[in-house]
Amino acid sequence: xxxxxxxxxxxxxxxxxxxxxxxxxxxxxxxxxxxxxxxxxxxxxxxxxxxxxxxxxxxxxxxxxxxxxxxxxxxxxxxxxxxxxxxxxxxxxxxxxxxxxxxxxxxxxxxxxxxxxxxxxxxxxxxxxxxxxxxxxxxxxxxxxxxxxxxxxxxxxxxxxxxxxxxxxxx
Ligand SMILES: Cc1cc2nc3c(=O)[nH]c(=O)nc-3n(C[C@H](O)[C@H](O)[C@H](O)COP(=O)(O)O)c2cc1C
Numbered sequence: 609x610x611x612x613x614x615x616x617x618x619x620x621x622x623x624x625x626x627x628x629x630x631x632x633x634x635x636x637x638x639x640x641x642x643x644x645x646x647x648x649x650x651x652x653x654x655x656x657x658x659x660x661x662x663x664x665x666x667x668x669x670x671x672x673x674x675x676x677x678x679x680x681x682x683x684x685x686x687x688x689x690x691x692x693x694x695x696x697x698x699x700x701x702x703x704x705x706x707x708x709x710x711x712x713x714x715x716x717x718x719x720x721x722x723x724x725x726x727x728x729x730x731x732x733x734x735x736x737x738x739x740x741x742x743x744x745x746x747x748x749x750x751x752x753x754x755x756x757x758x759x760x761x762x763x764x765x766x767x768x769x770x771x772x773x774x775x776x777x778x779x
Pocket of ligand 1: 741
């Protein structure tokens, strides 16, 4: 399976998840190209599978990702397999964030759409984002909650769904 992973990442977590997914899909025999949408829109022709991943800030995915989904609508709808993932701090809101940010017809035509968790590191943020990240961290401490983290098991399940089975190396 020839597969394209398109992603955007503000502080590196979505890029990290794209890389974890790439390795998992490669282990299952897929041939992967990864493209950072911040560097421009990749060609979509010639892939059996196109995956789009985005980080969430204030309930929204980046505008470049939205523009990519709009511009690539027809190619995405005509691609054999499509899938979407988000990186975010609040997993309970994953479905709502997906529905509010990704065109419904693309979600309905996709093989899977999921949340891969997220990370909030104050030191990677600047300005307002840093202020928000500090607030989030303080709230987590105050309520003795846990900081968000990348959910590798979600990435594993996503890879399994896309490849229709488990890691070939494990068989
Ligand atoms: C300013 C700011 C706003 C955020 N807003 C949300 C949000 O609305 N919903 C959510 O689930 N996570 C939110 N997050 C958490 C990010 O989605 C999380 O840090 C994610 O891993 C970022 O991915 P990236 O490193 O690829 O940019 C926010 C984080 C920051 C710093």
